[in-house]
Amino acid sequence: MxxxxxxxxxxxxxxxxxxxxxxxxxxxxxxxxxxxxxxxxxxxxxxxxxxxxxxxxxxxxxxxRGTDDLTLAIADELIGRAMRGWRASGDWRADLREVGLRIHTAYLNHPEAAVLTANRVSGRANEIATDEAILGILRSAGLPDPDAVRIYQAFIDLTLAFAALDAASLALPEAARAADEEVWRATYAQLSPETHPNIAATAPLLVARMNDSAYPTALGMLLDSAGATLGAG
CATH class of the missing domain: 1.10.10 (Arc Repressor Mutant, subunit A)
Incomplete structure (x- = not known):
C-alpha cells in the first residue's frame, strides 16, 4: 500500500x-x-x-526538497524584492525601464546570490507575477503577441545576463576587482597610437566608462528597438 x-x-x-x-x-x-x-x-x-x-x-x-529547491526560493525572493511596491504608470517604455533597473539592482545588492540564481527558472509566485507584468506592459502597448514574446525574452535575458555579469565582478575579492578595474588605466590607456590607434584615440573614454555597467545603455537600445517595432506596427 x-x-x-x-x-x-x-x-x-x-x-x-x-x-x-x-x-x-x-x-x-x-x-x-x-x-x-x-x-x-x-x-x-x-x-x-x-x-x-x-x-x-x-x-x-x-x-x-533539497539545496536546489532552496536555490529556486532564493531566486524568487530576489525577484520579489525587486518588484516590491512597483506599480505600472501606463507609459510602457518608462515601466519596462523601471522593471529592468529594479531587477538589476536587486541582484547586485546580493551578488553571491545573483551568480547562484540568475540563470534559473523558479516557476514560483514572484517570478510568475513579474513575467505576467512584463508581458502585460508589452501587450498593453499594442504589440502583437509574437513581438511581445520576442521582446520579453530579449528583455529578461538581457537583464539577468547583465545582473549575473555585474554581480560576478562584485563577488570577486576586493583586490582582484580593483586590479581588473585598474587595467583600463594602467594598460589600455598606455597603448601607443602607432600600434593601437583606435584604443589610443578613445582611451580617456574607455577609462571613464568601462568600469561601469553597460546595462542602462543596453536596456535603452532594447527599448529603442521595441519602440521601432511598435511604430512600424
Missing part, C-alpha cells in the same frame, strides 16, 4: 528552535541570503544553515 502523503503544512516544524523561534520558509531564505553575503556560495551548506538557524539540519527538508 502506498504511504499516505503528508501535507506540506504538516511537515513543517512547529516547535521553537534552540534560539526560541519557529522556523518558516521566509526565515530560512533570509538566513541563506545573509550567509551567501557573508561566506559566499561555498559557505552555504545545509549543515551551516542549520547551525545559523539553531535547528537540526534535517529540519530544513521539511521546507525544501
Amino acid at each position: 502506498a504511504k499516505k502523503v503528508v501535507p506540506e503544512t504538516d511537515r513543517r516544524r512547529r516547535k521553537p528552535t534552540k534560539q526560541g523561534v519557529v522556523l518558516t520558509e521566509e526565515m530560512i531564505v533570509q538566513t541563506a541570503l545573509r550567509m551567501l553575503h557573508e561566506h559566499g556560495r561555498e559557505g552555504l551548506t545545509v549543515r551551516r544553515l542549520g547551525v545559523a538557524l539553531g535547528a537540526d539540519p534535517s529540519t530544513l527538508y521539511r521546507y525544501f
Whole structure:
C-alpha cells in the first residue's frame, strides 16, 4: 500500500528552535541570503544553515526538497524584492525601464546570490507575477503577441545576463576587482597610437566608462528597438 502523503503544512516544524523561534520558509531564505553575503556560495551548506538557524539540519527538508529547491526560493525572493511596491504608470517604455533597473539592482545588492540564481527558472509566485507584468506592459502597448514574446525574452535575458555579469565582478575579492578595474588605466590607456590607434584615440573614454555597467545603455537600445517595432506596427 502506498504511504499516505503528508501535507506540506504538516511537515513543517512547529516547535521553537534552540534560539526560541519557529522556523518558516521566509526565515530560512533570509538566513541563506545573509550567509551567501557573508561566506559566499561555498559557505552555504545545509549543515551551516542549520547551525545559523539553531535547528537540526534535517529540519530544513521539511521546507525544501533539497539545496536546489532552496536555490529556486532564493531566486524568487530576489525577484520579489525587486518588484516590491512597483506599480505600472501606463507609459510602457518608462515601466519596462523601471522593471529592468529594479531587477538589476536587486541582484547586485546580493551578488553571491545573483551568480547562484540568475540563470534559473523558479516557476514560483514572484517570478510568475513579474513575467505576467512584463508581458502585460508589452501587450498593453499594442504589440502583437509574437513581438511581445520576442521582446520579453530579449528583455529578461538581457537583464539577468547583465545582473549575473555585474554581480560576478562584485563577488570577486576586493583586490582582484580593483586590479581588473585598474587595467583600463594602467594598460589600455598606455597603448601607443602607432600600434593601437583606435584604443589610443578613445582611451580617456574607455577609462571613464568601462568600469561601469553597460546595462542602462543596453536596456535603452532594447527599448529603442521595441519602440521601432511598435511604430512600424
